[in-house]
Amino acid sequence: MDALLDVRDLAVHYRTAAGPVRAVDGASFTVPAAGIVGLVGESGCGKSTLGRALMGVLPRAASIAAGSAVFEGRDLVTLAPAERRKLLWRRLAFVPQTAMNALDPVQRLSAQMQEVLVERGGLSRAAAGTRAAALFAMVGLEAGRLRDWPHQFSGGMRQRASIALALALNPALLIADEPVTALDVIVQRQILDVMRDLQARLGLAMILVTHDVAVVAYACDRVVVMYAGRVVESGPVRAVLEAPLHPYTMGLMNAFPDLERAGGELVPIEGAPPSLLNPPGGCRFAARCPFAEARCAQDPALVEHAPDHQVACWRAPEAPALRPLASEAATWAR
Numbered sequence: 001m002d003a004l005l006d007v008r009d010l011a012v013h014y015r016t017a018a019g020p021v022r023a024v025d026g027a028s029f030t031v032p033a034a035g036i037v038g039l040v041g042e043s044g045c046g047k048s049t050l051g052r053a054l055m056g057v058l059p060r061a062a063s064i065a066a067g068s069a070v071f072e073g074r075d076l077v078t079l080a081p082a083e084r085r086k087l088l089w090r091r092l093a094f095v096p097q098t099a100m101n102a103l104d105p106v107q108r109l110s111a112q113m114q115e116v117l118v119e120r121g122g123l124s125r126a127a128a129g130t131r132a133a134a135l136f137a138m139v140g141l142e143a144g145r146l147r148d149w150p151h152q153f154s155g156g157m158r159q160r161a162s163i164a165l166a167l168a169l170n171p172a173l174l175i176a177d178e179p180v181t182a183l184d185v186i187v188q189r190q191i192l193d194v195m196r197d198l199q200a201r202l203g204l205a206m207i208l209v210t211h212d213v214a215v216v217a218y219a220c221d222r223v224v225v226m227y228a229g230r231v232v233e234s235g236p237v238r239a240v241l242e243a244p245l246h247p248y249t250m251g252l253m254n255a256f257p258d259l260e261r262a263g264g265e266l267v268p269i270e271g272a273p274p275s276l277l278n279p280p281g282g283c284r285f286a287a288r289c290p291f292a293e294a295r296c297a298q299d300p301a302l303v304e305h306a307p308d309h310q311v312a313c314w315r316a317p318e319a320p321a322l323r324p325l326a327s328e329a330a331t332w333a334r
């Protein structure tokens with residue numbers, strides 16, 4: 001697989017009074033040059049931190065402690081800030097967790113577009129106006145709405161506008177952090193349709209950070225499942241979601257309603273991810289895993305179990321026998 005981005009053993013720590021919080025603790029995965037990769041896991045598993053580390057927009061208390069993230073042949077971890085800034089918007093763009101963070105509430109959309117297109121992209125004002133209208137059309141917004149202020153937009157429209165803004169300078173990789181989380185299901189689907197359509201038309205790569213496995217199933221080509229700061233399973237969406245190898249992936253699939261049809265029993269995974277201040281040794285999911293055994297006290301490595309399908313679970317070879325059990329609510333009851 002030709003990787004656009006190759007993340008290896010990436011570790012990101014927050015400095016706190018109690019010691020380092022290992023929010024990302026040895027995460028490895030690749031992103032191909034085109035297609036949508038879903039980065040999925042429960043709240044607190046380190047997805048947002050990972051996305052922000054790749055973008056170079058970590059909060060002050062956080063820093064990359066180890067690993068690499070090679071994007072178009074250059075390691076984002078060691079890249080000088082000035083070099084990294086050159087990549088932002090042009091090669092690498094970001095849609096932050098709330099669209100209101102992407103949009104400036106005190107500027108009309110047209111001014112925000114101009115700022116990116118003229119100041120960062122070097123377009124003339126006239127060319128920027130044409131490009132802004134085309135970008136709005138691409139995400140399904142009327143060009144006339146460029147004159148509006150962000151507060152005049154609905155949540156879905158704001159999300160469309162922030163995607164248009166992120167795509168302004170034709171990036172090769174777009175990282176979107178929970179782009180549909182605050183929206184109702186119908187609007188979620190519309191935004192995901194826009195993202196899929198743009199991916200296909202423009203041929204770029206996207207990383208879609210989400211806690212919702214139904215979003216991954218609906219919109220993504222590949223999936224990277226994160227648990228407690230680590231990648232526990234990754235591969236093509238179909239392979240991973242139709243035949244999950246990790247009990248955490250199996251559990252996530254029971255815990256979310258399907259975007260396309262209602263119904264079906266939702267079974268939560270009891271408990272919560274461990275604190276990343278002092279992560280447990282061995283498999284980090286073991287404490288919540290209905291299939292944990294003595295050997296799970298040892299840390300399972302992320303290995304290629306099937307072509308292009310990686311998993312970190314000692315019991316992955318038994319997955320075909322575990323899957324039917326994992327779909328029963330009783331298995332997860334404590």
Ligand SMILES: Nc1ncnc2c1ncn2[C@@H]1O[C@H](COP(=O)(O)OP(=O)(O)OP(=O)(O)O)[C@@H](O)[C@H]1O
Pocket residue numbers: 014015016021022023024041042043044045046047048049050059061211275276
């Ligand atoms: N500023 C911070 N200081 C200390 N710890 C933090 C900080 N921000 C996040 N963390 C911790 O880092 C871990 C990962 O958080 P992160 O937000 O990346 O997870 P997430 O999977 O994206 O969850 P969410 O969807 O809730 O944002 C969590 O344990 C969280 O408590």
